[in-house]
Amino acid sequence: xxxxxxxxxxxxxxxxxxxxxxxxxxxxxxxxxxxxxxxxxxxxxxxxxxxxxxxxxxxxxxxxxxxxxxxxxxxxxxxxxxxxxxxxxxxxxxxxxxxxxxxxxxxxxxxxxxxxxxxxxxxxxxxxxxxxxxxxxxxxxxxxxxxxxxxxxxxxxxxxxxxxxxxxxxxxxxxxxxxxxxxxxxxxxxxxxxxxxxxxxxxxxxxxxxxxxxxxxxxxxxxxxxxxxxxxxxxxxxxxxxxxxxxxxxxxxxxxxxxxxxxxxxxxxxxxxxxxxxxxxxxxxxxxxxxxxxxxxxxxxxxxxxxxxxxxxxxxxxxxxxxxxxxxxxxxxxxxxxxxxxxxxxxxxxxxxxxxxxxxxxxxxxxxxxxxxxxxxxxxxxxxxxxxxxxxxxxxxxxxxxxxxxxxxxxxxxxxxxxxxxxxxxxxxxxxxxx
Numbered sequence: 254x255x256x257x258x259x260x261x262x263x264x265x266x267x268x269x270x271x272x273x274x275x276x277x278x279x280x281x282x283x284x285x286x287x288x289x290x291x292x293x294x295x296x297x298x299x300x301x302x303x304x305x306x307x308x309x310x311x312x313x314x315x316x317x318x319x320x321x322x323x324x325x326x327x328x329x330x331x332x333x334x335x336x337x338x339x340x341x342x343x344x345x346x347x348x349x350x351x352x353x354x355x356x357x358x359x360x361x362x363x364x365x366x367x368x369x370x371x372x373x374x375x376x377x378x379x380x381x382x383x384x385x386x387x388x389x390x391x392x393x394x395x396x397x398x399x400x401x402x403x404x405x406x407x408x409x410x411x412x413x414x415x416x417x418x419x420x421x422x423x424x425x426x427x428x429x430x431x432x433x434x435x436x437x438x439x440x441x442x443x444x445x446x447x448x449x450x451x452x453x454x455x456x457x458x459x460x461x462x463x464x465x466x467x468x469x470x471x472x473x474x475x476x477x478x479x480x481x482x483x484x485x486x487x488x489x490x491x492x493x494x495x496x497x498x499x500x501x502x503x504x505x506x507x508x509x510x511x512x513x514x515x516x517x518x519x520x521x522x523x524x525x526x527x528x529x530x531x532x533x534x535x536x537x538x539x540x541x542x543x544x545x546x547x548x549x550x551x552x553x554x555x556x557x558x559x560x561x562x563x564x565x566x567x568x569x570x571x572x573x574x575x576x577x578x579x580x581x582x583x584x585x586x587x588x589x590x591x592x593x594x595x596x597x598x599x600x601x602x603x604x605x606x607x608x609x610x611x612x613x614x615x616x617x618x619x620x621x622x623x624x625x626x627x628x629x630x631x632x633x634x635x636x637x638x639x640x641x642x643x644x645x646x647x648x649x650x651x652x653x654x655x656x657x658x659x660x661x662x663x664x665x666x667x668x669x670x671x672x673x674x675x676x677x678x679x680x681x682x683x684x685x686x687x688x
Contacts, residue, residue, distance in 0.1 A: 299398035324370035471498030548600035585616030625676035
């Protein structure tokens with residue numbers, strides 16, 4: 254009997270220890286459940302639980318985050334299928350994906366356009382996870398829903414911006430192609446104004462070169478017959494580059510170059526005698542240009558000019574310099590003369606221009622050039638300068654005119670190296686032939 258009592262007391266003690274353990278475990282689980290419930294209640298995401306065992310899988314739980322997200326109260330949504338959040342613009346293909354996942358008992362994650370109670374749309378990132386019993390059968394679905402409207406709108410803004418950028422790029426590409434075609438056509442027209450053939454005379458030979466730094470040049474030149482004994486020569490340089498400079502250069506060139514008749518700035522018709530005219534002095538031509546092309550502060554454009562008339566019999570070059578680098582008179586003796594330039598650029602002078610005269614002799618050469626020659630810079634930003642120009646021309650004094658000019662251009666290319674051309678280069682050379 255005593256042994257039996259002792260055994261029963263031992264069983265009672267074990268039962269009491271087991272009960273205390275179960276109570277402690279129950280309290281622990283209850284505490285965890287409370288933490289889980291508080292977390293589900295306070296999270297910003299909407300959390301739902303639907304019953305997969307009942308028809309239409311109604312909601313049996315929604316947290317406070319879902320209420321805040323949708324605007325519906327718990328009483329309005331419990332025991333209903335979650336499709337009440339769908340609306341007119343909800344993409345049906347995404348709804349089909351959800352339905353297929355639920356029917357097949359698998360997880361679904363996606364983005365769907367839903368509507369709040371007040372009718373306002375929002376983008377909803379939905380995650381549906383199945384819960385299974387011990388037999389593996391799906392009993393419930395846990396849903397997590399997040400408002401991603403700002404992200405979707407930001408992505409849409411980026412896509413719209415990229416689409417707009419692509420459209421603008423296409424338009425710019427088209428505009429650039431058109432601009433290149435138009436610039437090429439304009440450059441071709443500008444080239445047509447340059448001398449295609451220089452006058453051929455027994456006493457004087459001419460050669461020229463114009464190298465634009467862009468598609469259109471701000472420099473322009475011409476060598477043309479005025480009559481049997483006189484040849485007109487001009488070289489002008491418009492400030493700046495591009496279309497505006499080229500237009501001004503072309504406009505001035507049209508007034509200086511004879512086109513089909515002699516009624517241009519260098520010549521003046523004699524109305525008292527038919528078919529007769531007089532040659533205007535270079536200073537008169539420059540004064541007329543200064544009047545026709547006044548400087549306009551809005552455009553800020555003006556141009557420098559050398560315009561002269563060469564007498565083929567006397568070998569005198571009567572010219573006017575309007576802010577332009579002076580011509581170089583390279584004598585047969587090897588001496589080089591640089592007359593002082595007189596006068597401001599065309600459009601800026603308030604006083605009449607003065608004429609200058611260079612007397613050439615057989616064997617002399619005359620070089621007219623733009624400042625793009627002397628201002629050509631090397632890698633150290635050092636300009637080619639007048640001294641190098643004079644040395645190069647002296648070295649080439651005995652070579653044929655064309656080869657001498659090519660040698661000068663080669664010197665300029667070597668001096669510039671890999672630097673891009675920053676200004677137009679224009680050259681006119683006059684060679685008084687020896688007997």
